[in-house]
Amino acid sequence: MTPEPQPTGPSTPAGPLVRLKNVNKHFGELHVLRDINLEVSRGEVVVVIGPSGSGKSTLCRAINRLETIDDGEITIDGKVLPAEGQGLAKLRADVGMVFQSFNLFAHKSILENVTLGPMKVKGMKGAAAKELAMSLLSRVGVENQAQKLPAQLSGGQQQRVAIARALAMQPKVMLFDEPTSALDPEMITEVLDAMVLLAKEGMTMIVVTHEMGFARKAADRVIFMADGEIMEQATPEEFFTNPQTDRAKDFLGKILAH
Amino acid sequence: MESYLSLFETYDVPAAFWVNIQLSFWSAIWALALGTVLALFRISPILSLQWFGAAYVNIFRNTPLTIILAFGFLGLFSVMQISLADDLNLSLFRIAIVGLSLYHAAFVCEAIRSGVNTVPLGQAEAARAIGLGFLPAARLIILPQAFRGAIAPLGNVLIALIKNSTVAAAGSVAAESSSLMKTMIEFRSDLVIPIFLTFALGFVILVIPIGLLTTWASRKLAVAR
Numbered sequence: 034m035t036p037e038p039q040p041t042g043p044s045t046p047a048g049p050l051v052r053l054k055n056v057n058k059h060f061g062e063l064h065v066l067r068d069i070n071l072e073v074s075r076g077e078v079v080v081v082i083g084p085s086g087s088g089k090s091t092l093c094r095a096i097n098r099l100e101t102i103d104d105g106e107i108t109i110d111g112k113v114l115p116a117e118g119q120g121l122a123k124l125r126a127d128v129g130m131v132f133q134s135f136n137l138f139a140h141k142s143i144l145e146n147v148t149l150g151p152m153k154v155k156g157m158k159g160a161a162a163k164e165l166a167m168s169l170l171s172r173v174g175v176e177n178q179a180q181k182l183p184a185q186l187s188g189g190q191q192q193r194v195a196i197a198r199a200l201a202m203q204p205k206v207m208l209f210d211e212p213t214s215a216l217d218p219e220m221i222t223e224v225l226d227a228m229v230l231l232a233k234e235g236m237t238m239i240v241v242t243h244e245m246g247f248a249r250k251a252a253d254r255v256i257f258m259a260d261g262e263i264m265e266q267a268t269p270e271e272f273f274t275n276p277q278t279d280r281a282k283d284f285l286g287k288i289l290a291h
Numbered sequence: 292m293e294s295y296l297s298l299f300e301t302y303d304v305p306a307a308f309w310v311n312i313q314l315s316f317w318s319a320i321w322a323l324a325l326g327t328v329l330a331l332f333r334i335s336p337i338l339s340l341q342w343f344g345a346a347y348v349n350i351f352r353n354t355p356l357t358i359i360l361a362f363g364f365l366g367l368f369s370v371m372q373i374s375l376a377d378d379l380n381l382s383l384f385r386i387a388i389v390g391l392s393l394y395h396a397a398f399v400c401e402a403i404r405s406g407v408n409t410v411p412l413g414q415a416e417a418a419r420a421i422g423l424g425f426l427p428a429a430r431l432i433i434l435p436q437a438f439r440g441a442i443a444p445l446g447n448v449l450i451a452l453i454k455n456s457t458v459a460a461a462g463s464v465a466a467e468s469s470s471l472m473k474t475m476i477e478f479r480s481d482l483v484i485p486i487f488l489t490f491a492l493g494f495v496i497l498v499i500p501i502g503l504l505t506t507w508a509s510r511k512l513a514v515a516r
Binding site: 061097099117118119122123126127128129130132134135136137138139140149150153182183184185195197198199204 | 363416418424432441515
């Protein structure tokens with residue numbers, strides 16, 4: 034009997050890409066993550082919503098260990114997230130992160146911001162890194178700003194550069210921690226457009242946001258968190274039209290009132 | 292006036308200042324290198340290194356420089372017979388540089404740490420998020436910005452170092468300016484005040500450009516955020 038042809042190679046083992054198992058975290062007395070269990074499949078776009086203080090940002094930051102966890106287990110592509118050291122750095126290189134406050138390297142040009150990771154972490158040659166960076170910058174529409182410093186760009190442009198910087202590492206999954214919360218209203222669309230494009234291209238994404246429009250348009254699954262717990266999860270259609278828990282109904286009532 | 296000018300024929304004042312400039316130059320380089328390493332220790336994630344950095348700073352910052360330099364001469368050189376060159380004066384000169392460097396490294400460390408505090412936490416988080424470890428993140432992202440934020444306090448350390456180089460007299464570096472001043476006063480007690488003013492003015496002239504330069508540089512190189 035001949036072996037069945039494998040649909041996935043060794044680099045893409047079966048199973049969820051991101052998996053959180055019984056994750057708990059406290060900030061002092063405050064129990065910010067309560068027994069979180071979550072699996073995110075390859076190519077899935079998961080949007081995490083919830084009132085502020087619900088633990089959604091902490092959840093996002095725990096996935097590349099910018100926040101430590103008290104107990105439980107987080108695996109990325111089957112590998113347990115190491116506590117520290119080279120192993121952790123290596124795993125983080127596979128997890129792109131976009132922050133609320135952009136956090137572009139303030140002393141480096143836009144181009145250098147994007148080429149730094151590929152060159153210093155992956156050992157890519159300068160010319161190749163520049164080519165990659167320019168193609169990513171043009172994908173998010175800021176290629177003509179390449180020589181400027183971050184402070185010379187608008188918030189929306191900076192955030193699109195931050196997306197390009199994360200993509201330059203060719204990550205397996207992208208984390209977005211309230212990527213539009215620090216932006217002026219007129220700049221939110223340009224960032225969301227770049228994210229929708231990314232979602233359509235099949236990137237695995239975990240997005241903490243207050244943008245319900247984005248959730249409706251791009252999410253495969255909406256996760257609603259409150260008080261450090263995942264209260265419910267459903268497709269956006271189902272969640273927005275028929276929320277199950279009182280907390281979710283209350284939350285949606287407040288944000289969709291206007 | 293004539294007798295005042297004759298001082299400069301008898302005593303080589305510029306040569307004495309040159310010794311202080313050399314002491315300051317080499318001590319500044321070593322103190323900057325050592326202070327940077329100490330600052331790295333203090334911000335590192337490794338507890339024992341943090342502890343070492345803190346202990347170093349607290350010991351050297353709180354010990355009088357005179358005692359450190361006198362120990363260099365009396366302890367290291369005379370008692371322990373540690374020599375850093377075949378020539379006696381050169382050896383004492385180098386031991387003074389060691390003392391000055393060890394002492395000012397503590398202040399450099401704190402100046403750089405104050406610079407690190409000007410760098411938002413998000414910069415380090417972004418560096419870690421693209422997979423940089425502690426040292427590459429420090430070298431590429433944190434320290435370049437920290438140095439730019441630390442130019443003014445580092446300038447203050449350099450100014451203190453130049454003036455403190457006169458304490459090398461306590462380490463028996465006889466060629467430096469305050470030692471020469473002492474000699475001149477001994478032999479020309481009729482000119483005590485002009486001699487004092489000469490040396491005071493000499494240091495003011497040495498130090499003023501450094502203040503101007505660091506003020507200019509800290510504006511010019513400030514990281515726009």
